[in-house]
Amino acid sequence: MHITPFAVEQWMNAYETKCEYNLAETCVASLTLRELLDLAGEEDPLAPLQDRAMTYGDIVGSDRLRGLIAGLFARQSADNVLVAHGTIGANALVYQALVGAGDVVASVTPTYQQHVSLPEALGAQVRQVPLQAKDGYQLDMDALAQAAKGAKLITVVNPNNPTGALLSDRQMQDVVAIAAGNDAYLLADEVYRGTSQTDPIQNPSFVDMYPKAISTGSMSKAFALAGLRLGWIVGPKDVLAQAEHHRDYTTISLGILNDHMACLALDHADKILARSAGIVRENHAIVTDWIAGQNHLSWVAPHAGTTALLQYSGDRPSHDLAVDILAQTGVLVTPGSALGAEGTLRLGYANHPAVLRAGLPRLGDFLAKACPL
Numbered sequence: 248m249h250i251t252p253f254a255v256e257q258w259m260n261a262y263e264t265k266c267e268y269n270l271a272e273t274c275v276a277s278l279t280l281r282e283l284l285d286l287a288g289e290e291d292p293l294a295p296l297q298d299r300a301m302t303y304g305d306i307v308g309s310d311r312l313r314g315l316i317a318g319l320f321a322r323q324s325a326d327n328v329l330v331a332h333g334t335i336g337a338n339a340l341v342y343q344a345l346v347g348a349g350d351v352v353a354s355v356t357p358t359y360q361q362h363v364s365l366p367e368a369l370g371a372q373v374r375q376v377p378l379q380a381k382d383g384y385q386l387d388m389d390a391l392a393q394a395a396k397g398a399k400l401i402t403v404v405n406p407n408n409p410t411g412a413l414l415s416d417r418q419m420q421d422v423v424a425i426a427a428g429n430d431a432y433l434l435a436d437e438v439y440r441g442t443s444q445t446d447p448i449q450n451p452s453f454v455d456m457y458p459k460a461i462s463t464g465s466m467s468k469a470f471a472l473a474g475l476r477l478g479w480i481v482g483p484k485d486v487l488a489q490a491e492h493h494r495d496y497t498t499i500s501l502g503i504l505n506d507h508m509a510c511l512a513l514d515h516a517d518k519i520l521a522r523s524a525g526i527v528r529e530n531h532a533i534v535t536d537w538i539a540g541q542n543h544l545s546w547v548a549p550h551a552g553t554t555a556l557l558q559y560s561g562d563r564p565s566h567d568l569a570v571d572i573l574a575q576t577g578v579l580v581t582p583g584s585a586l587g588a589e590g591t592l593r594l595g596y597a598n599h600p601a602v603l604r605a606g607l608p609r610l611g612d613f614l615a616k617a618c619p620l
């Protein structure tokens with residue numbers, strides 16, 4: 248099967264471990280294992296694991312874990328949850344389960360490239376629905392309705408990576424109406440749920456609004472535990488059953504250790520989400536102050552998520568610019584070219600505030616010289 252290289256993952260693989268100030272990070276500043284264990288507040292949070300045989304464990308995820316994941320939604324139960332290898336694994340299973348040659352998929356872009364390249368590789372016709380800076384990255388419902396005609400699946404990342412756009416309740420209802428009008432599945436990649444700039448920190452989920460909606464997510468972003476590689480699919484049982492057929496060929500299980508650690512974290516979801524709210528909101532304010540003094544940059548302030556696109560002056564290719572920024576300043580950002588958004592740099596603003604405070608002035612000084620007005 249031919250598949251287009253995953254540009255943003257290639258960029259991160261090449262540079263993520265080679266920078267001083269990681270402003271390309273899309274996870275809320277990751278927790279250490281010690282911080283997670285302290286959060287659990289138990290005498291010995293790993294005790295249940297000590298005498299447990301290291302088998303594959305619960306194949307689809309433990310009942311406890313699936314129950315805790317279901318608890319992140321308004322109307323779901325453990326039966327509606329399948330555990331996967333991160334959101335990336337969850338999305339892949341959904342596409343494998345639902346999409347084949349000749350199907351039409353409508354995908355809101357810019358997006359995580361998986362939502363375009365994977366259905367294309369599976370033989371689908373992918374119709375992109377662009378979010379545009381001039382519209383404040385608001386979804387154009389007429390364009391979505393047009394693209395969704397005859398579609399088997401509509402895909403949306405909400406909150407959106409890379410723009411930080413967040414659909415309002417009203418907009419979500421409109422998306423659902425378009426999906427229902429076409430009897431289409433709706434895949435909502437909700438990995439950034441839990442990072443809203445306003446309360447509640449967790450925006451509503453599509454899966455609670457529409458019987459053919461599927462939500463994917465993970466411990467990686469708002470829960471700051473990407474190292475667990477623990478994600479999920481929440482959706483209708485028949486879709487989960489089809490996803491499981493594919494999963495049996497690629498996953499078996501996520502492992503007893505990851506399952507247990509994810510349970511510890513989700514038992515204290517409120518505390519972790521409160522920490523994340525503190526970080527994304529403090530950092531949003533830091534970037535807002537900084538950008539006000541940058542003549543060479545503009546942005547559409549994000550409403551949720553961990554990323555924003557910075558429009559820079561001049562016409563330098565974003566890839567060359569990002570390589571130079573890293574070489575000259577030690578700051579890593581992501582070129583818009585890796586996200587289908589040339590002319591921009593993606594800022595990941597949810598790392599530790601100290602990293603952001605140190606990195607932004609270096610970035611600003613460099614761009615003032617490198618990007619002529």
Ligand SMILES: Cc1ncc(COP(=O)(O)O)c(C=O)c1O
Pocket residue numbers: 273332333334335336359404408436438464465466467473478
């Ligand atoms: C929209 C989106 N979906 C999925 C992923 C993959 O995340 P995970 O670590 O849960 O596999 C990412 C990672 O950046 C993402 O931005």
